[in-house]
Amino acid sequence: MDIQLKRGLLDVCVLAAIKSKDSYGYQIMKDMKPYLELSESTLYTILKRLETANLLTVRTVEHGGRLRKYYHITGAGLKRIEDFKDEWREILSIYRFVTKGDDGNE
Amino acid sequence: MDIQLKRGLLDVCVLAAIKSKDSYGYQIMKDMKPYLELSESTLYTILKRLETANLLTVRTVEHGGRLRKYYHITGAGLKRIEDFKDEWREILSIYRFVTKGDDGNE
DNA sequence: AGCGAATACTTCGCGATATGATGTATATCG
């Protein structure tokens, strides 16, 4: 996938990965992989950014001798997802603009 | 619209604006405005970038005492649009991932 | 016991890029 396009989807995608239940970095990576691949450095950067923006909160848990940081989505995080759904209408209209005039077989 | 998301759509959107007939900066701005707003500096930066990448060619035309640069899409430019259609499937799958578990009323 | 792979998170530097600010220049309209 085009890098630029990816940029617009990463944040919401990470939020979606922790929407239904709290999760941690490594698990989020695996959950997102089928939809959108990203490097570890990117994910942890994003998580930090989302935390700073108060779209999620963090709690550290010891698990099998290793530390895990569990991420929990906030109300603002949920709102960010809702906003994305609104943006989706604009994206659809852009998609139609881009494919305008093409045959209907695609 | 979210800036990051915009980034991924700008290039294809500009290409789409010159797909059916050659056009120039100011006109492209007006054509894109209903779908995606962007500043002039951004547009000319993009046009330069697309030219460097051989996705379009430029010819300068005098028009009413002013110079106009007409942009013409290349085969590679058309291919970029086709590639975007392929990416669209991935985008749809991401959209479903993000909205998964929500009520069907949206 | 030895060792590679998986788990788990961090930091740094690089390149790409959207944008506001600013500049240049001409045409049109009141």
Added chain:
DNA sequence: CGATATACATCATATCGCGAAGTATTCGCT
């Protein structure tokens, strides 16, 4: 004559994905 529209260019700034490299522990395999 001044405001607005047309038309394009350049620069500095801030943001961000990612590869590279690092730190540590656990687990399966031989």
